[in-house]
Amino acid sequence: MTNFEKLTLPERGEIITFNKGIPKIPNNPIVPFIRGDGTGVDIWPATQKVIDSAISKGYGGEKKINWFKVYAGDEACEEYGTYNYLPKDTIEAIKYFGVAIKGPLTTPVGGGIRSLNVALRQIFDLYSCVRPCRYYSGTPSPHKKPQDLDIIVYRENTEDIYMGIEWEAGDSNCIELINYLNKTLIPKSGQLKNKFISESAGIGIKPISKIGSQRHIKKAIEHAKRLKGDKRHVTLVHKGNIMKYTEGAFRDWGYELAINEFRNDCITERESWILDNIENNNEITIENNARLIEPGFERLTTSKQEIICKEIKEVISSISNSHGSNKWKKMVLVDDRIADSIFQQIQTRPQEYSIIATLNLNGDYISDAAAAIVGGLGMAPGANIGDNAAIFEATHGTAPKHAGLNRINPGSLILSGVMMLEYFGWVKAADLITNGISKAIEDKKVTYDLARLMEPKVNPLSCSEFAEAIISYF
Numbered sequence: 001m002t003n004f005e006k007l008t009l010p011e012r013g014e015i016i017t018f019n020k021g022i023p024k025i026p027n028n029p030i031v032p033f034i035r036g037d038g039t040g041v042d043i044w045p046a047t048q049k050v051i052d053s054a055i056s057k058g059y060g061g062e063k064k065i066n067w068f069k070v071y072a073g074d075e076a077c078e079e080y081g082t083y084n085y086l087p088k089d090t091i092e093a094i095k096y097f098g099v100a101i102k103g104p105l106t107t108p109v110g111g112g113i114r115s116l117n118v119a120l121r122q123i124f125d126l127y128s129c130v131r132p133c134r135y136y137s138g139t140p141s142p143h144k145k146p147q148d149l150d151i152i153v154y155r156e157n158t159e160d161i162y163m164g165i166e167w168e169a170g171d172s173n174c175i176e177l178i179n180y181l182n183k184t185l186i187p188k189s190g191q192l193k194n195k196f197i198s199e200s201a202g203i204g205i206k207p208i209s210k211i212g213s214q215r216h217i218k219k220a221i222e223h224a225k226r227l228k229g230d231k232r233h234v235t236l237v238h239k240g241n242i243m244k245y246t247e248g249a250f251r252d253w254g255y256e257l258a259i260n261e262f263r264n265d266c267i268t269e270r271e272s273w274i275l276d277n278i279e280n281n282n283e284i285t286i287e288n289n290a291r292l293i294e295p296g297f298e299r300l301t302t303s304k305q306e307i308i309c310k311e312i313k314e315v316i317s318s319i320s321n322s323h324g325s326n327k328w329k330k331m332v333l334v335d336d337r338i339a340d341s342i343f344q345q346i347q348t349r350p351q352e353y354s355i356i357a358t359l360n361l362n363g364d365y366i367s368d369a370a371a372a373i374v375g376g377l378g379m380a381p382g383a384n385i386g387d388n389a390a391i392f393e394a395t396h397g398t399a400p401k402h403a404g405l406n407r408i409n410p411g412s413l414i415l416s417g418v419m420m421l422e423y424f425g426w427v428k429a430a431d432l433i434t435n436g437i438s439k440a441i442e443d444k445k446v447t448y449d450l451a452r453l454m455e456p457k458v459n460p461l462s463c464s465e466f467a468e469a470i471i472s473y474f
């Protein structure tokens with residue numbers, strides 16, 4: 001075991017180990033926690049109390065988390081010295097113990113770190129950011145039917161424009177790159193014709209790899225397999241109509257994964273359409289089904305018509321035995337949507353979606369938009385998951401103007417704790433908390449952020465009173 005410079009290990013507890021991305025959870029794991037900056041001083045103690053009470057109530061003395069305090073952000077600088085926002089101790093502790101939970105962290109100004117959250121994701125290769133968005137009855141919402149939204153956004157966490165590979169306009173390296181593109185690479189690439197980048201542009205690079213996309217989509221499909229009924233559904237969200245070799249490739253690699261690695265568990269939307277038409281159409285000639293499946297079939301060229309007929313034949317010959325006779329209806333449905341349309345669809349037809357697997361930037365936008373529908377960031381949890389570590393975190397920031405006033409909503413961090421308990425398989429404790437939160441909100445026992453939106457207005461509880469209210473329903 002690593003020697004820590006300043007940390008004090010809990011007296012008891014065992015480590016969480018990983019085998020091919022699957023965690024093995026002992027009954028008494030040691031879990032490092034980062035309190036967080038700003039309102040972290042309010043929401044962490046409230047969260048810890050709720051989690052401990054739920055485990056104790058759900059499992060008696062059989063299970064217990066041994067909390068291990070580690071430092072990041074402003075608190076780390078106080079303990080380890082100026083600009084030491086992410087001490088080696090903290091990195092080693094999370095690496096060794098595998099699972100951690102954290103409050104919000106201030107993005108440091110100076111010290112060479114862009115964002116501590118991004119740094120943690122990169123150091124531990126936490127490639128999937130998971131953000132569930134569901135409605136708790138009674139939460140004020142700008143939406144007419146927020147209860148219809150119950151989705152989990154899987155946002156890729158390590159690639160895309162978020163890698164931060166960019167050059168400022170006017171920078172000499174930026175100009176060198178633009179000249180190389182304009183004079184050498186673009187003319188060499190036939191499909192780019194005579195495109196030209198202005199010398200006054202800034203440049204950002206958007207790398208999207210097959211390995212990065214597929215390991216992430218794999219986590220989303222594995223999650224969908226654990227769900228029931230219509231919720232066994234993964235939607236690949238991309239802007240592939242415009243960015244063919246990055247976002248479009250993400251979609252293609254997703255389908256490829258579903259068909260190759262999850263063949264016994266998955267059906268694509270197109271395959272389901274073909275099987276459905278074959279089985280429910282009296283005239284079962286390939287051409288007739290092709291007409292149903294491809295709108296405007298008659299107007300297509302003969303060669304395009306032949307490709308579609310071949311596709312239908314292939315689907316019938318390869319999966320009609322395993323997936324036909326409606327067997328596919330119990331499998332994970334994999335489809336895809338263009339990113340801009342999903343913003344409409346989660347508002348107009350939210351009940352049609354379950355797991356949204358998407359790239360980094362799209363996921364950032366979509367998860368915040370979905371959180372707004374169900375009641376805002378105060379109730380939106382998050383987890384960053386890799387193959388050898390997982391960090392659960394509140395999705396909001398440090399909200400400095402509320403820090404230390406015991407008034408902020410601890411819901412996001414508490415619900416991140418629920419995600420951690422579910423990840424452990426400690427479902428009894430997780431369910432006690434979600435039920436407690438639902439009841440507290442239904443009874444209008446809420447913090448200021450929700451209280452001010454309720455009609456008629458209610459008196460707000462403090463952060464710690466809200467935690468006590470949740471516990472009172474256990």
Ligand code: NAP
Nearest residue numbers: 104105106107117378394395396397398399400408409449
């Ligand atoms: P913020 O801390 O999320 O706060 C913005 C506003 O959101 C707050 O003033 C508050 O609105 C509302 N809010 C935030 N947390 C809430 C909660 N728990 N309950 C209810 N309402 C809540 O965003 P920011 O002011 O832009 O960022 C402050 C710092 O946090 C920055 O340094 C930023 O980099 C960092 N940050 C960290 C993370 C992270 O650690 N994951 C994420 C985002 C930002 P009202 O005042 O109107 O009630």
